[in-house]
Amino acid sequence: MLYVCAASETLSRFPADFIQLNRDSQTDVLTLENVTPDFRPSPSDAALLLAPVPAGMPEKACFRVVRLTDAGGRDRYPDLLTASSFPDAVLHYGPETAETVALYERLASHFPPERLQVYLCPGDAEILKAVLSEAEAFVSLPASAEPVLNASEQALLTSLCGQFYASDAMKEELERLLIYLHFHCADPTETVSRFMKDCPPVRNRKEGKACLASFREYCSLT
Amino acid sequence: MRHSVNTAALRKSFSRVYIEEAALSHDKTARILSNLPDVTPVTVKDYKHVFNRPGQNAALQKQAPALILAVKKPPYLYAGAPVCQSFGEAHFTYTSCAMNCPYDCEYCYLQGMYPSGDVVLYVNTEDIFAEVRRVLKEHPLYLCISFDTDLTALEPVTGYLKDWAGLAAEEPGLTLEVRTKCASYDSVAVLPVLRNMIFAYTLSPDAVIRAFEHRTPSLERRLAAVKQAIHDGRQVRLCFDPMLHIPDFAEVYGTFFDQVFSEIDAEAIRDASVGTFRIGADYLKRMRKVRPSEISYYPYTLSDGVYQYSPAENTTMLRLAREKLLAYLPSDKLFFWEEMT
Numbered sequence: 040m041l042y043v044c045a046a047s048e049t050l051s052r053f054p055a056d057f058i059q060l061n062r063d064s065q066t067d068v069l070t071l072e073n074v075t076p077d078f079r080p081s082p083s084d085a086a087l088l089l090a091p092v093p094a095g096m097p098e099k100a101c102f103r104v105v106r107l108t109d110a111g112g113r114d115r116y117p118d119l120l121t122a123s124s125f126p127d128a129v130l131h132y133g134p135e136t137a138e139t140v141a142l143y144e145r146l147a148s149h150f151p152p153e154r155l156q157v158y159l160c161p162g163d164a165e166i167l168k169a170v171l172s173e174a175e176a177f178v179s180l181p182a183s184a185e186p187v188l189n190a191s192e193q194a195l196l197t198s199l200c201g202q203f204y205a206s207d208a209m210k211e212e213l214e215r216l217l218i219y220l221h222f223h224c225a226d227p228t229e230t231v232s233r234f235m236k237d238c239p240p241v242r243n244r245k246e247g248k249a250c251l252a253s254f255r256e257y258c259s260l261t
Numbered sequence: 262m263r264h265s266v267n268t269a270a271l272r273k274s275f276s277r278v279y280i281e282e283a284a285l286s287h288d289k290t291a292r293i294l295s296n297l298p299d300v301t302p303v304t305v306k307d308y309k310h311v312f313n314r315p316g317q318n319a320a321l322q323k324q325a326p327a328l329i330l331a332v333k334k335p336p337y338l339y340a341g342a343p344v345c346q347s348f349g350e351a352h353f354t355y356t357s358c359a360m361n362c363p364y365d366c367e368y369c370y371l372q373g374m375y376p377s378g379d380v381v382l383y384v385n386t387e388d389i390f391a392e393v394r395r396v397l398k399e400h401p402l403y404l405c406i407s408f409d410t411d412l413t414a415l416e417p418v419t420g421y422l423k424d425w426a427g428l429a430a431e432e433p434g435l436t437l438e439v440r441t442k443c444a445s446y447d448s449v450a451v452l453p454v455l456r457n458m459i460f461a462y463t464l465s466p467d468a469v470i471r472a473f474e475h476r477t478p479s480l481e482r483r484l485a486a487v488k489q490a491i492h493d494g495r496q497v498r499l500c501f502d503p504m505l506h507i508p509d510f511a512e513v514y515g516t517f518f519d520q521v522f523s524e525i526d527a528e529a530i531r532d533a534s535v536g537t538f539r540i541g542a543d544y545l546k547r548m549r550k551v552r553p554s555e556i557s558y559y560p561y562t563l564s565d566g567v568y569q570y571s572p573a574e575n576t577t578m579l580r581l582a583r584e585k586l587l588a589y590l591p592s593d594k595l596f597f598w599e600e601m602t
């Protein structure tokens with residue numbers, strides 16, 4: 040489910056048919072004031088927060104997913120307020136400041152940062168629809184930005200790094216090789232243990248490097 | 262469900278159309294929009310505001326790409342990159358009247374090149390044509406027009422191939438290469454048959470198509486299109502590029518080459534090109550970020566800023582291709598990309 044969220048004040052500026060127009064089973068419009076502390080989105084849910092485009096901000100800023108780095112925008116557009124505690128900083132304008140920011144923060148407390156996107160968005164119906172069609176794709180993102188390697192593959196990586204006396208560069212390469220195996224084989228752990236069975240004992244980094252070179256070749260041949 | 266892009270699907274496939282202000286009054290814009298009757302375009306000042314904005318997920322956008330109509334600024338022609346097969350042409354050049362394509366190949370370098378999965382069409386092709394005509398006064402030109410896109414797949418919406426064919430018909434010094442995986446022959450069938458317009462069909466074994474060339478037509482359908490092009494007397498090139506180092510490589514590709522030439526009259530094709538997968542280091546870095554996969558994380562060898570298979574792997578793959586293909590084609594019709602091996 041994708042929750043399209045905005046403060047009631049913001050929603051009221053959007054065209055009346057917007058909410059109905061875009062509603063389907065996968066999308067729900069949520070007024071921020073209605074987000075209560077017991078709101079429990081599922082891990083696969085995501086939220087798209089629509090914040091109004093500050094007055095005077097160029098069109099370029101529309102469609103943008105706001106990131107913390109954009110906080111610098113405050114210098115250029117002095118009527119913007121940055122909610123610094125917000126995971127993806129929300130730029131905000133006008134007299135509704137503190138209250139709306141509190142609403143943004145409450146919404147943010149219900150979603151992990153990677154499941155929440157914030158768009159600065161003018162009240163134009165077509166642009167809203169454009170933003171929404173993108174957000175609908177966004178909801179199909181994996182539930183969290185977890186690393187590619189699962190827990191047992193991570194453990195395998197740690198163990199290989201130890202066994203190979205790996206430097207940082209070797210560790211990076213081992214990680215890349217395990218990611219390759221993650222996508223390439225049904226059981227990377229099994230593939231690695233087959234390699235390790237024939238691998239001569241490694242007593243120092245130099246031998247570890249040699250072993251890594253054979254592991255690289257082994258991976259490309261699997 | 263796996264489906265290939267066809268006219269109707271293409272018309273429906275653009276989730277949204279953005280038009281740069283400067284492109285609004287352009288006749289190509291009107292033509293393209295007339296082919297997309299169900300869309301309500303959004304006007305933007307500069308296409309880069311949409312295409313280059315931060316925080317995009319190109320892999321996701323590929324699932325429901327937007328179409329962006331824009332005006333291209335010079336330069337209009339580019340010298341071919343070293344990773345490209347030049348076919349021994351002295352003035353090997355490419356142009357880009359579109360960025361991104363409706364297909365979704367996992368190995369596509371465009372994922373490492375563009376920040377967005379949306380498709381951009383430049384509507385001022387007359388400016389590109391004018392530049393081509395200017396250069397032709399100095400020397401002949403070998404021009405690839407479908408490098409950063411698949412113009413044949415986009416033809417039902419753009420009509421650009423028809424325009425290019427018109428130019429090629431008037432300019433004998435111009436040779437066009439149209440690289441494609443598109444099996445829908447309708448858009449090609451209506452074009453004049455020209456000696457200086459080469460249709461370069463990329464062919465891969467079905468196992469590769471199924472695993473890595475998402476939304477593209479099957480080998481069978483591509484071969485059917487090749488046969489029609491040959492039947493019509495067109496210049497046809499077969500591109501076995503990129504070859505991928507997959508398990509059972511020798512068997513899969515061996516059978517594949519035999520299958521291709523059991524159906525295609527080798528004498529009727531202009532030539533064939535062969536190359537193994539390679540990609541610029543910067544592009545691969547970005548690809549790993551946007552699309553971690555067994556393609557992007559393969560343990561390649563880095564040589565002169567290009568990631569590619571190890572010399573031993575390249576030699577094995579290219580040797581197999583050479584042995585197989587020489588059974589069907591004379592060596593002067595075969596072009597190998599093996600600069601780095």
Ligand code: SF4
Pocket residue numbers: 361362363364365366368369370371408409410411442
């Ligand atoms: S057909 Fe070519 S341009 Fe299109 S996605 Fe595949 S490799 Fe990329």
